[in-house]
Amino acid sequence: xxxxxxxxxxxxxxxxxxxxxxxxxxxxxxxxxxxxxxxxxxxxxxxxxxxxxxxxxxxxxxxxxxxxxxxxxxxxxxxxxxxxxxxxxxxxxxxxxxxxxxxxxxxxxxxxxxxxxxxxxxxxxxxxxx
Numbered sequence: 001x002x003x004x005x006x007x008x009x010x011x012x013x014x015x016x017x018x019x020x021x022x023x024x025x026x027x028x029x030x031x032x033x034x035x036x037x038x039x040x041x042x043x044x045x046x047x048x049x050x051x052x053x054x055x056x057x058x059x060x061x062x063x064x065x066x067x068x069x070x071x072x073x074x075x076x077x078x079x080x081x082x083x084x085x086x087x088x089x090x091x092x093x094x095x096x097x098x099x100x101x102x103x104x105x106x107x108x109x110x111x112x113x114x115x116x117x118x119x120x121x122x123x124x125x126x127x128x129x130x
Contacts (some may be wrong), residue, residue, distance in 0.1 A: 002119045008061055009124030012085055015106075016128070020080040021094030022121055023071035030073045035103045036080045037112050038091035038126075045112035049080060050103045060105040062088070085128045092123040 004027075008020040021115060022029075033078070036049040041060040048060045049069045057069050098118035113120035 002097075004095055004097060004119055004121035006093065006121040006124040007081050007091060009126045011127040012130065014086055014128055014130050017081070017083045018085065018087050018126060020082065020093055020124060020126075021077055021079045022079070022092070022096075023075065024097060024119075025076070027097055027119060029071060029076055029078055029097055030098040032099050032118075033101060033103055034069070034071075034078050035096045035098060036067075036069060036078075037094045037096060037109075037114075038089075039094070039112040039123075040088075040091040043091075045109040045114065047103055047105050047107045047109075050105055051078060052103075058105045082126070085126075087128050087130045090126060092125050094120055094123045096120045 003025045006022050025066045034051045035047050039045045048063050050058045051069045066084045070079045094112045
């Protein structure tokens with residue numbers, strides 16, 4: 001059975017930093033394309049960062065230069081380092097392991113998690129105050 005568990009969310013002031021973690025069991029994250037998604041209240045679900053199985057990464061324009069996705073294979077964990085946080089980054093953040101499916105940053109979905117689309121964690125809340 002596959003489980004992904006996110007952690008590291010919280011409340012910070014604008015300009016602050018958080019590091020989200022996504023730890024998996026039952027699946028090797030290094031073998032899978034990974035995505036970090038977020039959903040703000042009243043909004044859809046948006047893919048903001050990806051890490052492909054070849055190690056390449058990509059970022060949606062609004063987070064590029066501020067967020068960094070990385071991985072610790074020994075811990076089977078993917079991270080999202082978020083710096084210079086803004087109030088508009090407030091959302092529930094989800095990680096997903098999607099196997100060989102190609103992900104396109106900036107893609108919108110009606111809601112997170114996306115049904116029948118890879119393995120997802122439960123989400124972690126990030127709140128950024130001004």
